[in-house]
Amino acid sequence: MEIKIGELEPGKYNAITDVPGVGVGHSTIIRGEGPLKVGEGPVRVGVTAIVPKRDSIFEEKVKAAVYAYNAFGKATGLLQAMHMGVIETPILLTDTLSTWRVADFLIDYMYEELDVRTPSINPVVAETNGSYLNDSFGRHIKKEHVYEALRKAYSPSGTGYVEEGNVGGGTPMSGFEFKGGIGTSSRVTDYFSLGVLVQLNFGKREDLRIDGVPVGKELSKIGPKGEYNKGSVIVVVATDLDLTSRQLWKVAKRAILGIARTGSYGGVYSGDFVIAFSTSERSTPFSHGARRGSLTRKKIEEGYLDLVFRATVEATEEAILNALFMAETMVGRDYHVRIAIPLDRVKEIMSRYGRV
């Protein structure tokens, strides 16, 4: 859609992969139809892997931060990441009740594929709740699916175009009572790249705003609407700027401003976490111009964050919209349906409100 969010320019793929060295891979499982039989299906689930590419993420941890806006969520590995200021595994996104199996398979991967022998590994797995469409108690993700997502993320193709919508961890997710899922966006300046990937699973239909236009209200009658399920959003922010974990924490907090602009009221039963990491490949433009040593220099760098914050807010807002726009209608367990947002109607509304 020809909607421009904000002032800054997206990168080549308008994806988190515009940050050099970041790869994304999905594994998607869609199987079965009809009534829910726990352990059999229907299955609408998957895993998305986001990887900072390097020989060994465990040996070369990335600086990172986590912001827990509303911590009704089951993500693993976040407390250690907050405390140490680093992430030492790929980041995986999945369905709530699969969180721990996926974390356990990630341990296998670290041991078997990355050759880690230190028996202290902190797997980072985040989740939103896909049980409206998926047999969530069935926990259908196997080791092979986790490996598939990771292999794709680490492959050359993992650093280019990113599939969005009903894929990977986003497979069964909703957004504003439409179909949601995975979305991504980026902002690139002369000095840095910053990309965002979201797993979208929150929102009431009426609350949806697109670039400030109250689109949701106009679409509130479109059916079938399904049952409202209170949901969550996971936001992963990557940048090539060499930020400290304290600075990344501030960046992570800004993602909430982007979420707010799409129409979130921050539901009580939402698990809204932002994970930000740095591939540390670029210094801030001012880090060598300082006059008086490290302390003066630091102050200048801090002010530079304002532009990084803007990039974060814009890319988060747009990634959420991309998840919504790229998702397709899905029928899940017990014939539950989430319809895709009708893009032609959106276009029409946007133009009526003086946009597009």
Add this chain to the structure above:
Amino acid sequence: MEIKIGELEPGKYNAITDVPGVGVGHSTIIRGEGPLKVGEGPVRVGVTAIVPKRDSIFEEKVKAAVYAYNAFGKATGLLQAMHMGVIETPILLTDTLSTWRVADFLIDYMYEELDVRTPSINPVVAETNGSYLNDSFGRHIKKEHVYEALRKAYSPSGTGYVEEGNVGGGTPMSGFEFKGGIGTSSRVTDYFSLGVLVQLNFGKREDLRIDGVPVGKELSKIGPKGEYNKGSVIVVVATDLDLTSRQLWKVAKRAILGIARTGSYGGVYSGDFVIAFSTSERSTPFSHGARRGSLTRKKIEEGYLDLVFRATVEATEEAILNALFMAETMVGRDYHVRIAIPLDRVKEIMSRYGRV
């Protein structure tokens, strides 16, 4: 202006005073013109008092919470309020460099007027930086001004209509490079009242959004624009719902979503604090309908917060707009000027974008 923000209804005054038992008073000092002479002027400063009315706020502390979104700010008393979950003095808002004198005069007030003899008092004073228009280093607020604001807040008239714009703590403040200051708004349902008062002092002109419409972009050329000063916002939320301090903390976090909708990117050098308190005069509607004792009941109450969150986001967004709409052009020290936002232009833009 005929702009309706959100779904819920404001109270009688559309002010924080719609929460029964909450009073507001301002003391405003405007004196002198021309070049800055520190200690002489020009003076553009004041104090705003927000009081939960009771015989003694020290004896009957109010449950409270604080959310520090971006803690580049000098407010006093917040750490103890966070830790103990209560506030035990009136809340005062003022100019940055007057923070500590105002806190000290508040100690006088507690001793002289409220008869507190316990030599451990935690004054809550928050601030934004008015030095673009005010002789801030001069610290012109005297004890009499603090007492005046408090006396007005405790008087019967303090519980009705609230002056907005260039008054009290908001006197020298800016908003989106227009004149800012104090703004307030409320939301009232059958079950609770919730009011917000802000001291607005942040924003770049181009970023201003009004109910989602990019008004700021269209007004970017209007002059004189003055110098951009990175600023802050203080948000005070009051409710008569009997919330725990943990629940109030969640409410406080939601104010950020309202701020986001007006066009904030959360500046590095902003002191954005939200203070929420409860007058504890009403229970949640579900607190007696519980089936299985306190634990089940508690869960129901928690879900009820979703409506409280919505009220908070709406009232915060609207309070910021009210501060902007009610402020008037001011010339301050060194002939610095902040112009009032041109309301007729705003109206015209809003209607062009399909609103109003």
Add this chain to the structure above:
Amino acid sequence: MEIKIGELEPGKYNAITDVPGVGVGHSTIIRGEGPLKVGEGPVRVGVTAIVPKRDSIFEEKVKAAVYAYNAFGKATGLLQAMHMGVIETPILLTDTLSTWRVADFLIDYMYEELDVRTPSINPVVAETNGSYLNDSFGRHIKKEHVYEALRKAYSPSGTGYVEEGNVGGGTPMSGFEFKGGIGTSSRVTDYFSLGVLVQLNFGKREDLRIDGVPVGKELSKIGPKGEYNKGSVIVVVATDLDLTSRQLWKVAKRAILGIARTGSYGGVYSGDFVIAFSTSERSTPFSHGARRGSLTRKKIEEGYLDLVFRATVEATEEAILNALFMAETMVGRDYHVRIAIPLDRVKEIMSRYGRV
């Protein structure tokens, strides 16, 4: 040993089970000898379950708090518990790399045994690192072990005497370079019971203090000493006082003072978490004597916490010592050895320093 820690009296069992309605169960797996073969053994591992007994912990959640002193740890479920102020599953303790499988089996248990059908469950599993003796990458804990620990905890026998030392989650753990493991202690007054259970796995030999006596220095030469592994401690505090989650958070923070007294310097690579919960069966003695309504009353209750803090510090210090005193020499993978602390030597030193 005849060492009295502190002023308050322990309960009947000197165990966390002295808090009415709290049960404990262990499952212990000891199998194989000799060189490590990942996936085969030697196996020295287990699970400990701590349960607040009620028909359904999911329906009747317990108020809870978590304090992350040094969050180099992989525990699951803590962020949601912190945020919501409740725990909704039994608490399990185990070996680091088994954390996620144990959490996944706990989901099975909630579904199969407690009949939970809500696909949003927050399993609380904490860990310390037993890999010095155990084949940790082998992850030998099966569903049956988790069920065994839970069944025992829920059985009538789970509320009495608690086994300590090389049992359950504590099976392979160390303490001050001696054998560590599970330890427990309690303090009971006329008004409340408070119990602590620890999984001890930290400490350098030389740093050990027993009731202030530098016992560790005197024992530093005793061999074989094994390799120093930087470790952690998990502390679970239970009380029947009806505390808010904010108050429980303060209680949780006090456990650190007890840890400090045994000789901790808070290692960089330690995962030191304290989980506190309330069975909510008793109110504080002052909660009905208040003069002026809820706010004054609340203040009195807050001051009452001083006694609760003392109970927490004392019981934590003693639980750590009990873990040490009750553990037995163990030979694990690759013939690694942890010897039991020599109790006769301890006794002799204590008496030389004017104790016992």
Add this chain to the structure above:
Amino acid sequence: MEIKIGELEPGKYNAITDVPGVGVGHSTIIRGEGPLKVGEGPVRVGVTAIVPKRDSIFEEKVKAAVYAYNAFGKATGLLQAMHMGVIETPILLTDTLSTWRVADFLIDYMYEELDVRTPSINPVVAETNGSYLNDSFGRHIKKEHVYEALRKAYSPSGTGYVEEGNVGGGTPMSGFEFKGGIGTSSRVTDYFSLGVLVQLNFGKREDLRIDGVPVGKELSKIGPKGEYNKGSVIVVVATDLDLTSRQLWKVAKRAILGIARTGSYGGVYSGDFVIAFSTSERSTPFSHGARRGSLTRKKIEEGYLDLVFRATVEATEEAILNALFMAETMVGRDYHVRIAIPLDRVKEIMSRYGRV
């Protein structure tokens, strides 16, 4: 006294001034006797200044962190210091109710003496409650006293020997129901210096431990004992190691372990804050030995903190004891008395328990 706390060696002065570039100055006001007349006296109060010496602390801020163990306290400037990770003014310690006047005089000092013209300054002032001996409501500290403490701290003599006991901010303070006040200690290794200064004002007589010996119990009958006042402790930690603010935060947390060893139970009504800063004059020994670039290097540095933690715990424990040992009996308002701890009795007890 010949008591050695811990393993590491103190510096030349066994004071925070053993960290190169750190200065300390006191201003002490002792005036009047007899019954309290608010505003007249008796006066037993003062200010202690701790300064990282440099041309302008505002221009060359120091990296810093704050740990709020029990935040029942009125200190100013801590939230911004936590958030930005820097301190930009000297650190002042004083009596509770003088906090804001002292902060305001510090603004004068920054403007007049350090020539700061930026109207956004974050004064760091911490406090404990001296009202048992002092006319606290009288707020007797004047601008001249704040300037005196600062001038001394910045003078050459401010970097050597530090007065302890009844001086500066510590003038009216108590410790374990004896006379308390200011104490300091340091630990110096080949690679770094670390110093601690405390303002001691907490503790019940019976709880006092000296190097683990229950000295307090034996001294419980010595009179006059005065009334027990629940108090606080402020700990300032300085180091010349170039730590990040995240690492300084971890250091700050360790001070609590030192406090615990002297007999603290962490009172409900205590304001226990630790402020840690780095003069950044030395890198960690390993920062140039790294193999693979910044990420691997960072990990090594983190582990090095274990030694820094040990230095912090030891110096904190010893600084508290020094405050106690150096304080002298004081008679204050209303003839309240705090006696000095009887050092000969302490010596005798320590030797009876196998120490000294």
